Amino acid sequence: MNFWILLAVNSITFGGLLFLLSAGFSLIFGLMRIPNLTHGSLFMLGAYVGATLIMGILSVQLDFWLAAVLSALVVAAFGALIERLLLRRLPGEPLAQVLVTLGISFMVADFCLMVWGGDPISVATPTHLVGFVRYGVAVFPLYRLAIIGIAAVVAVALWLLLERTRLGAMIRAGVDDPDMARVVGIRVSQIFTIVFGLGAALAGFAGIIGGPILSVYPGLDQDMLPLALVVVILGGTGSLLGSFVGSLIVGFLYNFGQALLPELAYFILFLPMLLVLVLRPQGLFGRQLP
Amino acid sequence: MSRGVLGLAGLAAAFLALVTLPLWLTQIYYVNVASQILFYAIFAFGVNLLLGYAGLVSLGHAGLFGIASYATAYLLAAGWGHPLSIIAALIIGLFSTAIFAALSLRTSGIGFIMITLALGEILWGLAYRWISVTNGDNGINVHTRPTPFGFSLTSAEAFYYVTFVVFLICAILVAIFVRSPLGAALRGTRDQPRRMTALGYHVWMIRFWACMFSGLLTCVAGILFVYYNQFISPQTLALTSSAEVVLMVISGGPATLLGPVVGSALVVIVKSVVSGYIARWNFLLGAIFVAIVILMPEGLVPGTVRLWKLGWRRATTRRPSVLKTGGPPA
Numbered sequence: 001m002n003f004w005i006l007l008a009v010n011s012i013t014f015g016g017l018l019f020l021l022s023a024g025f026s027l028i029f030g031l032m033r034i035p036n037l038t039h040g041s042l043f044m045l046g047a048y049v050g051a052t053l054i055m056g057i058l059s060v061q062l063d064f065w066l067a068a069v070l071s072a073l074v075v076a077a078f079g080a081l082i083e084r085l086l087l088r089r090l091p092g093e094p095l096a097q098v099l100v101t102l103g104i105s106f107m108v109a110d111f112c113l114m115v116w117g118g119d120p121i122s123v124a125t126p127t128h129l130v131g132f133v134r135y136g137v138a139v140f141p142l143y144r145l146a147i148i149g150i151a152a153v154v155a156v157a158l159w160l161l162l163e164r165t166r167l168g169a170m171i172r173a174g175v176d177d178p179d180m181a182r183v184v185g186i187r188v189s190q191i192f193t194i195v196f197g198l199g200a201a202l203a204g205f206a207g208i209i210g211g212p213i214l215s216v217y218p219g220l221d222q223d224m225l226p227l228a229l230v231v232v233i234l235g236g237t238g239s240l241l242g243s244f245v246g247s248l249i250v251g252f253l254y255n256f257g258q259a260l261l262p263e264l265a266y267f268i269l270f271l272p273m274l275l276v277l278v279l280r281p282q283g284l285f286g287r288q289l290p
Numbered sequence: 291m292s293r294g295v296l297g298l299a300g301l302a303a304a305f306l307a308l309v310t311l312p313l314w315l316t317q318i319y320y321v322n323v324a325s326q327i328l329f330y331a332i333f334a335f336g337v338n339l340l341l342g343y344a345g346l347v348s349l350g351h352a353g354l355f356g357i358a359s360y361a362t363a364y365l366l367a368a369g370w371g372h373p374l375s376i377i378a379a380l381i382i383g384l385f386s387t388a389i390f391a392a393l394s395l396r397t398s399g400i401g402f403i404m405i406t407l408a409l410g411e412i413l414w415g416l417a418y419r420w421i422s423v424t425n426g427d428n429g430i431n432v433h434t435r436p437t438p439f440g441f442s443l444t445s446a447e448a449f450y451y452v453t454f455v456v457f458l459i460c461a462i463l464v465a466i467f468v469r470s471p472l473g474a475a476l477r478g479t480r481d482q483p484r485r486m487t488a489l490g491y492h493v494w495m496i497r498f499w500a501c502m503f504s505g506l507l508t509c510v511a512g513i514l515f516v517y518y519n520q521f522i523s524p525q526t527l528a529l530t531s532s533a534e535v536v537l538m539v540i541s542g543g544p545a546t547l548l549g550p551v552v553g554s555a556l557v558v559i560v561k562s563v564v565s566g567y568i569a570r571w572n573f574l575l576g577a578i579f580v581a582i583v584i585l586m587p588e589g590l591v592p593g594t595v596r597l598w599k600l601g602w603r604r605a606t607t608r609r610p611s612v613l614k615t616g617g618p619p620a
Contacts, residue, residue, distance in 0.1 A: 033400060034400060035400060035403065035404045035407075037407075086580065086584070089584055090583070090584065094399070094400055095347060095399075095400070095403075096583045096584075098347075098400065098403055099347075099536070099540070099579060099583045100579075100580050100583050100584065102349070102533055102576075102579065103533075103575075103576040103577070103578075103579030103580040103583065104576060104580065105576070106530065106533070106572045106573065106575055106576030106579070107572075107573050107576035107577060107580075109572060110570045110572040110573035110576070111573065113570070114570060114573075222411070222414075222528070222529060225411070225529075226407070226408055226411035226412065226415070229404055229407060229408045229411070230408055232404070233404060233405065233408060262419070263419050263420045263421060263422060264416075264419070264420060265415075265419065266412055266415025266416060266418075266419055267412060267415070267416055267420075269412065270409075270412050273408065274393065277393055277396050277405070278396075281396045281397060281401075
């Protein structure tokens with residue numbers, strides 16, 4: 001019994017991390033109409049930068065949460081730079097933009113390997129979150145509950161941002177019809193940079209707070225990117241609710257798959273994707289792909 | 291001299307050079323590089339059919355390539371003979387291609403990239419984790435090469451000639467396909483899918499058959515690859531492999547016959563030369579990718595031709611970018 005509860009908690013935790021990763025991915029896709037193939041690399045970069053800050057550089061060791069916020073900011077700046085310097089040069093050529101993000105993802109992967117080496121780096125769980133909470137017979141790891149809480153808070157904050165603020169209204173206008181949004185005076189190109197930076201920040205943040213669970217290793221980017229893709233294919237692009245539901249589905253399938261059929265865990269993800277593609281190609285909560 | 295004669299003379303010279311290659315490239319290392327260029331060119335032909343002629347960029351083709359390689363290696367390890375293993379690998383590869391195509395052709399454009407990427411990564415994950423079949427990270431060894439008509443392929447030269455013959459057959463098949471009515475229809479679906487539908491063409495079916503032909507070429511290349519290396523590991527199916535072959539097509543020039551060959555030569559040579567000096571090929575691969583996409587979006591062959599014409603006649607040709615998603619959405 002305990003095994004199943006723990007597995008379910010792990011699945012929801014992983015789903016929470018995936019949500020942080022794929023919400024930005026999905027927003028960028030919705031707005032700019034490109035799958036940002038650097039997203040896995042941003043996740044890994046955030047994890048590496050955060051891990052370095054926590055372990056200390058120049059004999060200054062940062063608190064876990066401060067390090068997490070800082071690495072999210074670093075990754076956000078990096079993402080905004082990619083958008084400003086490279087993607088901006090290829091307006092109206094989504095295919096070229098995708099290939100550029102692919103090229104950058106290779107460069108980031110190699111850069112990380114060069115700087116941090118090939119050995120996995122484990123990130124220590126923040127000291128005040130080590131331990132378990134008991135509820136009846138079941139025990140819940142505290143840190144995983146914290147991740148679930150953070151993911152929930154971010155989900156609500158993102159929803160409020162998109163639905164209740166002026167910026168959110170402008171983003172939604174850009175997603176629905178970029179040309180018309182320009183006509184009514186929204187600076188869509190500025191929105192592009194903001195959304196790209198926001199998505200990158202979420203990915204980097206997910207990377208470092210996932211560190212104590214997943215650890216940081218070369219190839220982390222290639223492990224996470226397809227999961228984000230599957231989430232978005234399942235949930236539908238540009239939909240926050242879609243990313244949320246998709247992340248939970250993938251989180252459960254992946255964790256239960258790994259526990260029950262470890263050799264085919266990756267393949268099990270394929271089945272819901274197949275079903276969704278056949279029955280509802282635009283995803284569960286998505287509109288028709290542009 | 292007219293352009294046609296020049297082109298023919300160039301082709302004849304290239305053919306002669308390739309036939310006599312082991313005679314003037316006496317070092318085995320370079321003969322092996324030439325073999326690699328040729329089978330990667332076959333792979334690039336396959337990807338070019340979709341990328342260039344159909345406007346569908348696949349980032350999952352290394353998965354199909356890997357399926358053919360793994361199937362060959364697995365069946366050989368299981369004690370099957372060479373001819374049977376090769377035929378079975380082709381059948382398995384084509385069957386997988388059919389599934390791959392049926393899923394990914396639900397969409398086109400960006401959606402196609404996403405789905406092929408996800409499928410490719412899932413296949414990579416399978417190769418990596420399905421240890422009881424694929425032997426995981428350790429890969430599978432292939433101990434012998436086949437001996438067609440009693441002709442041993444153990445030496446680099448012999449393997450080169452077989453690869454060359456297969457390459458020629460594939461190149462001729464591709465040339466015929468591209469000039470055929472089906473090839474013309476395929477280009478039609480790339481540029482104007484809606485009009486093609488209105489004209490009564492079955493756009494999906496045309497794309498499907500293009501995928502199947504592309505898959506066939508990919509599998510042939512995969513089988514040559516596994517016999518060349520006599521080893522297969524999950525690394526072959528990684529996203530970098532899919533991206534490398536897309537880079538070959540883009541750098542050489544999509545929707546040209548010669549482009550994939552030039553691109554394959556470029557990537558294989560740069561890779562083997564560079565790996566002698568620096569350990570990290572991926573950084574350079576990414577950088578070349580970004581540079582080519584931004585600076586020479588139509589590819590090296592058409593790009594050079596454009597510059598040549600520009601200097602020769604001072605003609606101002608517009609830069610057509612093949613990377614633009616063709617036409618209105620279907």
